[in-house]
Amino acid sequence: VERLFDGVREFRDNVFPERRERFEELAKGQNPRILFITCADSRVVPEMITQTEPGDLFVCRNIGNIVPAYGEMMGGVSAVVEYAVVALGVTDIVVCGHSNCGAMAGLIRDPAKLDNMPTVRSWLRNAHAARSVVEVLHPELEGDDKIQALVEQNVVTQLQHLSTHPAVAAGIASGRVELHGWVYDIETGSISLHDAAQGRMVPFEESQGLKRKANA
Amino acid sequence: VERLFDGVREFRDNVFPERRERFEELAKGQNPRILFITCADSRVVPEMITQTEPGDLFVCRNIGNIVPAYGEMMGGVSAVVEYAVVALGVTDIVVCGHSNCGAMAGLIRDPAKLDNMPTVRSWLRNAHAARSVVEVLHPELEGDDKIQALVEQNVVTQLQHLSTHPAVAAGIASGRVELHGWVYDIETGSISLHDAAQGRMVPFEESQGLKRKANA
Amino acid sequence: VERLFDGVREFRDNVFPERRERFEELAKGQNPRILFITCADSRVVPEMITQTEPGDLFVCRNIGNIVPAYGEMMGGVSAVVEYAVVALGVTDIVVCGHSNCGAMAGLIRDPAKLDNMPTVRSWLRNAHAARSVVEVLHPELEGDDKIQALVEQNVVTQLQHLSTHPAVAAGIASGRVELHGWVYDIETGSISLHDAAQGRMVPFEESQGLKRKANA
Amino acid sequence: VERLFDGVREFRDNVFPERRERFEELAKGQNPRILFITCADSRVVPEMITQTEPGDLFVCRNIGNIVPAYGEMMGGVSAVVEYAVVALGVTDIVVCGHSNCGAMAGLIRDPAKLDNMPTVRSWLRNAHAARSVVEVLHPELEGDDKIQALVEQNVVTQLQHLSTHPAVAAGIASGRVELHGWVYDIETGSISLHDAAQGRMVPFEESQGLKRKANA
Amino acid sequence: VERLFDGVREFRDNVFPERRERFEELAKGQNPRILFITCADSRVVPEMITQTEPGDLFVCRNIGNIVPAYGEMMGGVSAVVEYAVVALGVTDIVVCGHSNCGAMAGLIRDPAKLDNMPTVRSWLRNAHAARSVVEVLHPELEGDDKIQALVEQNVVTQLQHLSTHPAVAAGIASGRVELHGWVYDIETGSISLHDAAQGRMVPFEESQGLKRKANA
Amino acid sequence: VERLFDGVREFRDNVFPERRERFEELAKGQNPRILFITCADSRVVPEMITQTEPGDLFVCRNIGNIVPAYGEMMGGVSAVVEYAVVALGVTDIVVCGHSNCGAMAGLIRDPAKLDNMPTVRSWLRNAHAARSVVEVLHPELEGDDKIQALVEQNVVTQLQHLSTHPAVAAGIASGRVELHGWVYDIETGSISLHDAAQGRMVPFEESQGLKRKANA
Numbered sequence A, B, C, D, E, F: 001v002e003r004l005f006d007g008v009r010e011f012r013d014n015v016f017p018e019r020r021e022r023f024e025e026l027a028k029g030q031n032p033r034i035l036f037i038t039c040a041d042s043r044v045v046p047e048m049i050t051q052t053e054p055g056d057l058f059v060c061r062n063i064g065n066i067v068p069a070y071g072e073m074m075g076g077v078s079a080v081v082e083y084a085v086v087a088l089g090v091t092d093i094v095v096c097g098h099s100n101c102g103a104m105a106g107l108i109r110d111p112a113k114l115d116n117m118p119t120v121r122s123w124l125r126n127a128h129a130a131r132s133v134v135e136v137l138h139p140e141l142e143g144d145d146k147i148q149a150l151v152e153q154n155v156v157t158q159l160q161h162l163s164t165h166p167a168v169a170a171g172i173a174s175g176r177v178e179l180h181g182w183v184y185d186i187e188t189g190s191i192s193l194h195d196a197a198q199g200r201m202v203p204f205e206e207s208q209g210l211k212r213k214a215n216a
């Protein structure tokens, strides 16, 4: 934890001064336009992979970038979604999964490993629909390939859950809110995006190309 | 959201290449030593204020940097805590509040604003003990001063909740896990730390001085 | 209740004998192919409006033909869905709303009427997303028109909830299960069907026409 | 599902026209006097076995004709009960079990079959009291006989649960609401009724005889 | 709290020595035959009003001598009931209400007083059925008379809840467990007992007389 | 249960008359200063071991003298705590464990014994943190010694849970409420008290000595 204190000192002495004005502005209030929901995984740093600044992303991080569907049992993620849409009026919500996700791996292999983590097991029930779909669509997959397929399907499943929240459903219907499904690849630093029309993840470059075409 | 795509491109083209080796290493797995729990607020970027790198911090972000006490109703934050301590074996857990927190403000002023955010209201019940304490200890406070006092007390309350989780309680008892309460000041970029012995928040510099003395 | 006893006698003496063979066959077990989820409303008789026989429809009836999304709090409807798909292997699931639905009316007008029905109010939270969408898409609607719009949107919302259930999600992915959204009009005896491609309800005849074209 | 569409057409073209007036009347509102709670089983058609018309029965159907006791966790069945008694003012509530019930069978034999149906298993906890009673009163029973005994006891247990709901308890106390426990036999088309005084199910005919005597 | 320490000293020095043998015996284990469920009220001392000794009564005390019905949400009282019947094999369960009960008063008058006690309000939902019955049966009652009627009805309601617990239901069916409803009158030190056959509370003496007659 | 009736008669005829005045006073209302939370165990009689009178102790008794932490799922114990602090204004809360506690034993040895007591098992989750601490601090302990260590640690854990309740947290902060952790030894009739400063249980006499010193 000493390293953390060194970092804090470094931030205050060298990083903060350069952005002092921006932070003084921010001290009065935030106005982020984007809600970014991703995994607690230490290798996924939302502000770094999007090269955004403090004030840009409202961020929710949990095990497996999960969004429980709206229902009777509302917890912390549902509170983030409600606050982001109703109080902050964000216009875009990104659900960002990532390669080599330990949570998705835990759902598939060695379920006994979850025996001493009952809360994690219970939390991952919110990804069971994704797992069921992968097992039906890709029965031949195993190991890392199956995990990767689950990472991708899980993003789609969580987008579906997201749209069961009243504020999100209303935002989509009115065109005020747009949902985005991403998968970040740690090894290459690249991102794939979910294309609802094609029903699959497409690489970032291809996605941008598709977009230009659609706008043309 | 276009800006986000520009950032993604910038990251992939210019930022990632410089750290390619580190990321290729990380692609095999993570081994963070620190669980960092902070607010979803867009102005609080954990990796920036601690000047840490991908792979260093396991991060949980929610409305009000809250940790529900261990009990019957286990959700996403409890899953993060369990995973961090049991599966990853982190050695330090930081609960980091921040100045001008909208969640803490929501608890105090204009409760009617929460009428159309029932899930947020319900979630903030986990900070009611902090509010009760502030109202008893500082009945004279109002406005921003009261919010700041609540921000600080809330960190202490969430540390108490944290220590009701079996894995954390065991980690503290054995000395394997240490808890830290921080408050980040957006305007000055400085951090205060909770000093359990004194029962108050002390500025970072003073805290480090105290530490050296204690070690001497 | 005397009339009920007369009906029971009538059934046993005159109706049952005509179908004795069929019932003796059914006494050994059921094998319905369709799960039919509709409102408890006394005017909606599933077997009558589909002219089906005992053994054909597995039926779930509740206030507002609601299917809570899959999550932590699983109740009776979720049990029906699971049993229908996993144990019975149904191939089609119909969610059937109806005109003049008291539950949908309760969501919109005179919310004070729900003050002495706290359980109904809580149950109807599962239709809040539908109400939010209607209010955003059709702010000009009032009275019966608004109720009718909510009846239709609610069917769509419940289909979305349905697809968050793991067994259903897997069934859709594999093509083994198909979902259908219906609205039954009490006054005319006609049915409209939800057309996912067009994102709207279409009259039964038109729907059948579309189908033939699609198959052509 | 084609057969369903044929049935819909048949209903609209041939069945509905004969009852057009009745339906036009019903389109304005419902006023059922009876709440009928029965199993989702496809072989149990409430309106057929009671020879009642649209508008007569407010119907709740779920796995095992279960009514959870009133408590903290109120779901769909509780909402039906509350709506039926408070909003509609029904005067009679029938809980109707049936022979060869798959839910009751699932409680007794081959519990492993429920391993892949966790929601059904959890739902059936509401019938555990019935099972405990059967095992104590009839330890000698096995197979179909035990299932039949459980079907009967389960109706009694659900009547007890029903009377823990405040609106029902008040209705019973004031004599405005009467509860009825039925078991429908699929093979013979006959019904047995629970006789509270004798603490057992009696065949329909005998029950009517008893009634006449009581009234004499 | 000083008085408490004086009492502890008095107990150890003067009361305990007289019963040393009994306590040394008890130190090896307990074998109570009776589960006694009563209010947390300081004026109701179960062992005093029954003149029983340590080891005789397994005791559960909560606000309003409440037993939630068996269901999805099992808490502390349900755990006591289960442990008493399954692990200890008690033969009798007493639910004992008392005159001037603050919990019952809270249900009836000045409901605003519960505004700052949300947990108590939620807990008292388990007595709503009793309140509904009193309001229907005795609409003319007010003030203390209404509270007393509610105290009595609440005992009956909690006995009904008790019998929804599987272990209790089985115990009653087999004759191994007997339920008793009592109301203790603080002012006179007398007890009334619920007579199921008559459906009313009868004074202790009368109750004993009835019993002798029944046995004669 | 006959013995119980004899006791009731004995109380009314011989014990009550001696205290008639006190009881007539109490009939008007209670004003206890102390909330006493202890196990349902038949060998622990709060009023006897503290030699207190009716009206002195507000008492909560459950399996394992447990206080669930404040959170979403508030039950009977939380209601007692809230009522005691908010409505009655108690100044001291005692959590009293005891030697040879069956609940603590159940947590450690023979967990299969809990297989037929699912509610008890679920309830005891509230003592898991205590068990985790004991297993880390005293890995060498077994049998009765381990149970005794768990009894002591459990009292500390429940005090922590207690202080997460808003009313209690406020009471501690303002100095209006004090918490006490006790363990009662059945065999010797003596009591140990938790000394927060030393982080251990100390015998009653020693505790009083420490107190006198602290006051000197």
Ligand SMILES: [Zn+2]
Pocket: A039, A040, A041, A063, A064, A065, A098, A100, A101, A102, A103, A104
């Ligand atoms: Zn991950």
Ligand SMILES: [Zn+2]
Pocket: B039, B040, B041, B063, B064, B065, B098, B100, B101, B102, B103, B104
């Ligand atoms: Zn904040």
Ligand SMILES: [Zn+2]
Pocket: C039, C040, C041, C063, C064, C065, C098, C100, C101, C102, C103, C104
């Ligand atoms: Zn309806």
Ligand SMILES: [Zn+2]
Pocket: D039, D040, D041, D063, D064, D065, D098, D100, D101, D102, D103, D104
């Ligand atoms: Zn059935």
Ligand SMILES: [Zn+2]
Pocket: E039, E040, E041, E063, E064, E065, E098, E100, E101, E102, E103, E104
């Ligand atoms: Zn009371």
Ligand SMILES: [Zn+2]
Pocket: F039, F040, F041, F063, F064, F065, F098, F100, F101, F102, F103, F104
């Ligand atoms: Zn104990």
